Amino acid sequence: MLGRKSPRTSHGASAVVTGAGSGIGAAFAAELARRGGAVVCSDIDEAAATATADGITAHGGRAIPIHCDVSQYDDVAELAAKSQSWFGGPPSLVINNAGVGAGGMPVGEVPLDDWRWTLGVNLWGPIHGCHVFAPILREAEPSKPPRGIINVASAAAFGAAPGMAAYNVSKAGVLSLSETLAAELSGSGVKVTVLCPTFVKTNIVESGRITAESTELAARLMRWTGFSPDKVARICLDAHDRGDLYCMPQWDAKIGWNIKRLAPGAYTRAVGLISRAGLP
Numbered sequence: 001m002l003g004r005k006s007p008r009t010s011h012g013a014s015a016v017v018t019g020a021g022s023g024i025g026a027a028f029a030a031e032l033a034r035r036g037g038a039v040v041c042s043d044i045d046e047a048a049a050t051a052t053a054d055g056i057t058a059h060g061g062r063a064i065p066i067h068c069d070v071s072q073y074d075d076v077a078e079l080a081a082k083s084q085s086w087f088g089g090p091p092s093l094v095i096n097n098a099g100v101g102a103g104g105m106p107v108g109e110v111p112l113d114d115w116r117w118t119l120g121v122n123l124w125g126p127i128h129g130c131h132v133f134a135p136i137l138r139e140a141e142p143s144k145p146p147r148g149i150i151n152v153a154s155a156a157a158f159g160a161a162p163g164m165a166a167y168n169v170s171k172a173g174v175l176s177l178s179e180t181l182a183a184e185l186s187g188s189g190v191k192v193t194v195l196c197p198t199f200v201k202t203n204i205v206e207s208g209r210i211t212a213e214s215t216e217l218a219a220r221l222m223r224w225t226g227f228s229p230d231k232v233a234r235i236c237l238d239a240h241d242r243g244d245l246y247c248m249p250q251w252d253a254k255i256g257w258n259i260k261r262l263a264p265g266a267y268t269r270a271v272g273l274i275s276r277a278g279l280p
Contacts, residue, residue, distance in 0.1 A: 007146035009191060010237040013037035014087040014145070016079065018070050018129060019098030021048025024152060024200060027229035028095050029053075031237060033061030040083045040091070042068040043098070070098045070125030073132075080132045090136045092145040096129035096174075097152040103164040115166045122170030123177075126151045130181055137190045148191040148240055151178045155198045155253040158260050161271060171196075182245050193240040195247045196257070200232050 015032045019025035021043030029039045033056040041056070041063050043049035049065035056063035064086055068079045083091055102110075102118040130149065137147045156164060157171035178194035185192060232249050239247040248254045260267045 008241040009093055009146040009148040010037070010241050011035045012145060013039075013093040014083075014089070014091045015093040015095065016040045016042065016083050016091045016133070017095045017097060018042045018068060018079075018125065019152075020052050020065075021045045022052075024195075024197075024229045024232055025095070025097040026052045027233035028097060028150075028237070029063065030056060031230065031233045032093070033059070033063060035237070037093075038062040038087065040064055040066055040079070040086065042066045042070075042079055044069045068098075070096070070128055071120035073128050076125075076128040076132050080136065084136070090140045091133070092137075092140075092147050093150070094129060094133040094137065094148075095150045095152070096126040097150075098125050099152060099154075099170075102166045106163060107165045110166055118166040119170050119173075122167070123173040126174050126177055130177060134181060134185070134190070138185060138188050146191070147189060148193065149178075149181065150193045150195060150236060150240055151181075152195045153178065155196050155248065155250075155256055157196055159256055159271070160268065179245070191240060191243050193236065193244055193247050195232070195236045195249075196253055197227065197232050197248070198250045198253045198256075200227055200229055 010032060012035070013032055015029075015037050017025050017029045017032070017039060020029045020039075020041035022045075025043070026041075029041050029052050032039050039053075039056060039062070041049045041053040043052075043065070044067070046065060046067040049067065053063040053065040066079055066082050068075045070076055098121060100118060100121045102114050130151070134149065137149065140147055151174050153174040154167070154171040156168045157175040160168050175194055175196065178192055182192035227249060235249040236247045246257075248257060256267075
């Protein structure tokens with residue numbers, strides 16, 4: 001029907017957020033609580049998850065912390081079981097947000113252990129999350145609240161900046177996973193959104209496996225051009241409510257996405273030239 005608004009998945013949601021101990025994940029959890037939701041705050045750092053949940057409950061919201069290492073399937077399966085027990089039924093929104101940073105060395109010099117660690121969290125985390133939760137959301141009764149999945153990727157998914165191979169590959173996989181999942185869930189009532197920000201003011205640089213030079217550069221760019229996690233969470237949840245598949249909250253991500261799609265060869269050559277010139 002023309003003019004009919006899409007149901008707002010983010011309002012009054014029974015939400016599961018991974019990586020909710022800090023950064024974008026904590027911002028998602030807090031914003032969902034402000035929108036009347038009940039939030040499972042999951043993180044590998046249980047103390048951080050507890051701090052996020054306590055902050056929500058201190059302001060009258062509903063939240064609990066659950067420890068979860070998203071790189072481990074059994075942890076994610078247990079997260080689903082505990083979440084459904086607390087909600088008294090299936091969740092209505094799952095945000096696969098947990099992620100780590102890695103970069104600063106070219107392919108061939110990046111330790112294979114860094115590849116495994118990065119892909120384990122950034123790619124296998126969302127794979128485990130979608131594998132476990134997509135069937136639960138798909139099979140929920142149509143009378144239940146609107147349902148959705150948000151996967152947190154990055155502009156690195158299509159930006160392919162040199163020296164960031166493991167991170168780029170992990171986020172490109174999340175982008176493809178989200179596109180595939182959206183096609184598979186079309187018509188099911190389950191919406192899918194993939195978040196692709198550029199720089200966000202979080203602690204991912206300090207807590208990742210990134211060379212000192214790259215850490216310093218990324219920190220400067222976050223200070224100069226980065227959005228706050230709260231702003232990114234609000235923009236993404238609003239985009240998800242509209243039924244948008246892609247959410248690119250910053251103008252530089254949108255420009256890079258369009259140039260890459262229109263002229264991929266020229267884009268890649270330009271990125272290489274900029275990198276060799278020593279520019280961000």
